[in-house]
Each structure stands twice: as C-alpha cells, then as structure tokens.
Amino acid sequence: MSGLAMPKPDGTTMRRRDEIVADMRIIVPGEGVVDAANAMRAFESDGLTAYRQLPLVVVLPQTVAQVSRVLKYCSDRNIRVVPRGSGTSLSGGALPLQDAVLLVMSRFNRILEIDFQNRVVVAQPGVTNLGITTAVEQEGFYYAPDPSSQIACSIGGNVAENSGGVHCLKYGLTANNVLGIEMVLMNGEVVRLGGSHLDAEGYDLLGVMTGSEGLLGVVTEVTVRILKKPETARALLIGFPTSEQAGQCVADIIGAGIIPGGMEMMDRPAIRAAEDFVHAGYPRDVEALLIVELDGPGVEVDHLIGLVEAIAYRNGSTTCRISQSEQERLSFWAGRKAAFPAVGRISPDYYCMDGTIPRKELPRVLAGMRELSEKYGLGVANVFHAGDGNLHPLILYDANVPGELEKAESFGADILRLCVKVGGVLTGEHGVGVEKRDLMPEMFSQIDLDQQMRVKCAFDPNHLLNPGKVFPQLRRCAELGRMHVHRGQVAFPDIPRF
C-alpha cells in the first residue's frame, strides 16, 4: 500500500489553480478558502497518517447553497472534490488529492432541531457524534453509536463511514440510527432522503449512502434517532486460560438469549500493555480477557449478571469480577479504552487493522496471526468486539526502520486475507478508503465490484467525487453501462428449460 497509486493529477486543473482559488473565494467569501501551503498542512491527512498529500485548495463552506455551487462549479469544469468531516477516518477516506478541492464541512456545526416527542435530532454534518448526546442528555437521552473517536468525529463522517462502536451489537450501527439526510450530488443538485418518519418510499438510497465513504454525495444535514439512556449499566471482567474458552463463553451468552450492551475481548499482549499503562487491575496470567457490560433496569442487569457469571464459570474462567460501582465499571473499561495508546507505549508505531470474522473462527485466526507474527518478525496485540466478531489487530512496528512500514502493511493484508478466507470481511467499521482499496478483489469478483461502481455511476458518472478511494480500479461509466449481451450472441439463445 505504501506504493499506493492515486488517480493521475489533471494537468488542466493544476494549471488553473489560481483561477479556481479566486472563484472559490467568490462562492465562499470570508475565511472559507485556504490556499497557503502551510495553512493547508492541517488537512494533509486523516487518521491514517502514513499517507499525506496537500490538496489543490481547502474550501470550508457554511451554507447548502455554497456546497451546491462549489460542486456544480467543479462538475462543470471536471475538477475533483474530496469531502472531509473531522478527518478522523482510519482508512484514508479523507486523504486529499493534489488536484482536488478539499471540501471541509466543519463549519456546518449547528444542531437544527431537537424533537423529544418523536425522539429525533436534526443536525448539521459537522456536529460531533458526542455533540448530539451532549445536546439531549439533560433530558436523559443519548445517540447510541459511539465510535471511539466520538469526541471529535462528525455525524456527517459517521454517515459516510457507517460508524459503529462498542455498543453496536445491541443498538446498531449508524445505518440503523439515521432516519434522514439532505445531500448535494456532484452536479450540485440537492436531494433529501427520509426524514422524521421510518423507511423510504422507494429504493433505500439512505441505506446505500450510509457507508459510501464520500463517493456518492456530500451530506449537508442528518436526522438521527435518539434513545433514552438505560437506567443502569454494570460490567463483568472475566479472565480465561485460552481464547477458545473465552470465545465459547461469548457464544453461550448469546445462546442464552442475552445481547449485552458491550462485549469486548483482549488477548495477552493487549492485556499486558493496557495493564502496564493504566493499572486497571487486569489479571496478567490469563490468555484472554472479556469485558461484558449489561445495561437496562437494575433488576434486569442484576438478573443477567447472575446468568453471565454462571456461564463464565462453566467455561473455565479463572477470574471474574463484577463492578459494584460506577467507578469500578469505568475502571474495567479504562484498560480497554486505553489499549491503543498503551500499545503505542510499547512500540514506536502500530498499525490498526479492522477485519470481521465469524466468531467461532477466532482461535483459528489468532493462531494464524501468531504464525504471521513470526514470519514477519513483528509483534501483534488484539482487541476484539467479541459480540459481533470485529477484530482489531494492532501490528507493532517502527517506521524509522527502513522497510518496517511495508512489512507491517503486508502483515496486515495477510491478516485481512485470512479473515476473508474464514468467511469474514475486510473491514467491520473503519472503511475501505485507500487503505484496503487494493484488497477489495480478495472479497469481491470484478462483476461484484462492477455493480458497486454502477451505483457510483448513477450518482457521479464522471468519478469526480473522492476518486481513488474504495475501488481498486475505476472503470469508465460509459464502458460499464454497455450491455454485453446482444440477441443471437448470448450463452442462452434458447428459452431455458428445467
């Protein structure tokens, strides 16, 4: 991936940069256009910091009309556009292109409507994920999806990435919690999908927009469902001698009809790194540690804690602590939440992967990872959203050692191939972006990818919006649109009979 090929910069656009900057200043007056290289540095990468690129110009619109005019202007002149929210993507979804306008939505930062009766909030896309909860928590409500970047990541970016979080097995991903959006297409048209009501009247364009990684349209307004906060939450911290036992415990909890609010697993290297860092009181002598959080009315939580404790014991748990206070519950989470920086302490750099696997394959995938770890000579620590099978291996490397970044990336790619091989997928929540773009053929045939690209063609036929992301190879829409079947030349000239 270090040799990542991005679309060839368009010479015409590059030559006309001054004119484009001046025109952008007319469309977005005031402080909304940034073109000095030193000021644009702040935008040169997102959460995937291995890749950096200065954009053509940074534009920060404030109104839907400005977004529409910018896109129409660029569409008419064949200028590429990369949309960006808060820039917390871990897959390079907001990586700028040299010849593209970087359209930054951070000034769309207002909550437009709070409707407790229908339990919806209408927000501009630059409002942070946590900002929505903050706006409604005085009434006891919250917005459920909670990606770990929730203090910074924007709700518009959450729509683009279909963000999850530790609670999504029970409360769903962004796609399950967004009721409507307003967006601007590359040609400048403003389209509204959904609203405060449920389900769409036609094709589920909201469903396909969610997780489309900024390639289909620029979101300018989001309507989300809010929920009443559960009365209580308590957690269990359970240690196991083997990952198989921990995995079986998870399966048995679900088998007993329990869907915990959160269910996280860590392997030994991750446990040790976290414990050394925050001293959360994690047991050091276990191979796998589970955090199971149960939320709801107190009587329900107490009832389920009893059931989970018994299931853990049956599966050979060697330690099992139950939080007796809110403080203790938070201390259980402290190590898990600090797992990434904790790993950052034991290694100069780490590379975070994001595959999902059928849960029962966990032992096989962990074993495969240990072999790969030896092969590449790089360490790996694992944190795992155990309920939904979403695995985050953290590959330890040193970017200052020549060749180690490339080695870490190859290791990561091999892990994702393994995930696909056992029936899983390349990315559970971080998105494809540029990072996993070239691995897409591991999971999809060319025909599968063609169907996805045809969706792109319906929205943005000239591939101007966020090109170089998601698809390993762009095919021209005119070519994709051609029917390759003609009367008399097909494989099935006769009526099929069976």
Add this chain to the structure above:
Amino acid sequence: MTTFTPTTSAETHSTVAWAAAEDSPLEILGHGSKRGIGRPQQSEHTLDLSKLSGVTLYEPAELVLSAKAGTRLAEIECLLAENGQQLAFEPMDYGPLLGGEPGRGTIGGVLAANLSGPRRLKAGAARDHILGISAVSGRGEAFKSGGRVVKNVTGYDLSKLMANSWGTLAVFTDVTFKVLPAAETEVTLAIRGLLDDHAAAAMALALGSSAEVSSAAHLPERVAARVADGSLGSDAATLLRIEGFGPSVAYRIAALKDLLKDAGPLQEISGPVSYSVWRDIRDCAPFAGGGGRPVWRVSMAPSQGHQMVLALRMQAAVDAFYDWQGGLIWLRMQQDDPEAGLLRGLIRRHGGGHATLVRATPSHRAAVPVFEPQAPQLAALSARLKAEFDPKNILNPGRMAAGAGSATLAAATEGGAQ
C-alpha cells in the same frame, strides 16, 4: 407466456440472462402473496422462485441465517423458534389483507418489500437486518454483496439498496439475515378509551421513558374489536408492548403503570392474547376482508399521524389505526378512493412521509401512483439506478412507476386532486 421455475441459482441466472438477451420482461414471483401490490404489470413471462427454496446456513451462536430466496418465511420462523430466536424485525404477512392465505410469503419477498412489524420502532425493518445477498441484475449478471458477519462496511451496501426495490433492480437468489434471541416474556399494557390525540401523547410519554417499549399501537373504537378474535372488546385500545426477561418485564410494566396512571383505565394483557393482538396489528388484520376497499399504508413522524388523519376526515370517510407510536397509519377508504392526491398533500403539509396504496383494484392501481412520488431530482436519481441495474427494464417493469425508475411528484399532481 412461459413460467420459469428454477430450482438453483444457476437456473435463475440463465433465465434472467436469457430474458435480458431477448428483451423479454419478467414478472418476479415467490408464492405471489404480495402480487397485488404495485402498478399492474404486463410481463411476457413469469419467473417463479418458489422452488428455489431451503435454508443453507444457520448458526444460532453466530446470529446468522442464510436461505435461498424462495424459502417460505413460515419455515424460517419455525426453525428460528426451535432455537429460541427470531427475525427481530417481525416481518408482516400481507396475505390475509390482500385476500390470500396466510404464511405464503418468502424470505426474498421480505427483503424486496422491506417488511417489518410493530417492533420496527425498536428493532428496525428488513433493511436493518440484511447482511448479504446473491442476486442477478437485469443485465443478467450474477453478483453478491455484503457477507455473513453482523458487522461489515466493505464496499457499498447493495443489500440495503435492494430493500423495498420490489423486484425491479435484481432477482435475489440467496439472502443472509442477522437473527436475534426471541424475548423470554411479553406483556402488553393497554390504556382504554383514548381519543387519537390523547393516545399519541400517551405513546410519546411511554416511548420517552426508560421502559424500553418495543411496540406502541393505537386502535380506535370499533377497530379494537377486530383483533385477537374480539378479545379486547370494542373500546379504543392504546397498546404498549414490553419484552424481555421476566423480572425486567415485571419491573418495566410497573414503571409504565405508574407513569400512565392518569392517562386512562389500564389493562394488562399477556400470553396468547398479547401475541395475537400484535400479530393482527402486524398483518393489518382489522382491514382484511371488508369488500376489498382501498387500503393505504402511511409512514410519518409519530406526532403528526393523528393530525393528518383528523384533517383527512374533514374531507373523506376513512377507518384508521396506528402502529409505530402513531407513525405508521393504516387507512381504509370508505369508497373507491379518488383521494390519493388529497392524502399525499396532507402528508406533505404535516411534515412529510409517504403513502403506499397496498390494496386496490388493478384499474385503481393503474390510475394512481401506488408508491409515493418523489421530488424530481430524487426520482431522476432512482431512475438512473434502475437503468444501471436493469437497463432494458425487464425486471417487474412498471411495478413501482410507469416507465422505468420511480414516479415523480410532478406526475402525481397531474392526476391527483390537490
């Protein structure tokens, strides 16, 4: 006129590829339980998927089930129930409402119509539980999307795009759904005798509490008698369903009773009566029969539903009842209805939403847009998607709109009385 009845994905693929090559439109069918929904079609041939049947993967601990598209929903629900699981989105059965037998819907039809039920409020619809599909596009290309794991953002979510596409974008051959544990206990709290506006306020209060109400419906007077074999009596019933583990359900019912103690007379309903109340609400049983008068299904913001109905009643005679906290409105018109434009205009004036004419005569369905017309830019976008997946318009042509794609608002206002 040929009916193709494939038994494998490969046969399905070759049929669609043949139809694409021959420019020969196909009507896509399971058992035909929803055949009467949509604009009447005149397809040359029929693709009957009812023999493309069988569960291909079910792993309860992984919360995942895959089945061939023509598998009966009833068969899948039986299998899940044996393992204490369910499709949490509670897909409705249109059969009885449309004058057919119950239990004939297929799992492919569940996705094609994006079915759901009273638990939609809390658990979502088919679109929220679909994990992956294999399908054949109108180009005759067999493709897959998604996977078999419950968390996946790899590539565009074409599976969701297929929800509510009514067989007009692709023919599904296999579908994979997320399944969930079924609740151990269910109890329904009924508030009796409320008018629509008071019912809406009571439901909003309940849903805004931490009682985790999974379903909220309001059956006005007269309608209440038409569920669960009349066991509710005829007084209006505002129904709140609480599901979960026994101790939790008892606690939350007590909390709700306290919250609603001044709302009206309260009644607890449990066991088989509660199940059949929600099944009948799910399937719109109160309006089954009744001489086949037109039935509309409307989705709006919950607080707006009863206000729209009140305004509608000023100008037309309708029966109505409410699900989804008042946001899903089932309407039965008193006579053959000329009111499509009137109804849709009122919905727009009450915050927007959509109306689908789910039961009507073929001539009626040919005369008014069955599905909610869309704003011109959105309709054009939908038409471009249709053209990408089915450029020759051979899959259920005209079912969702005259021509290809979707009806526009402009087209709707031509025929409707605005």
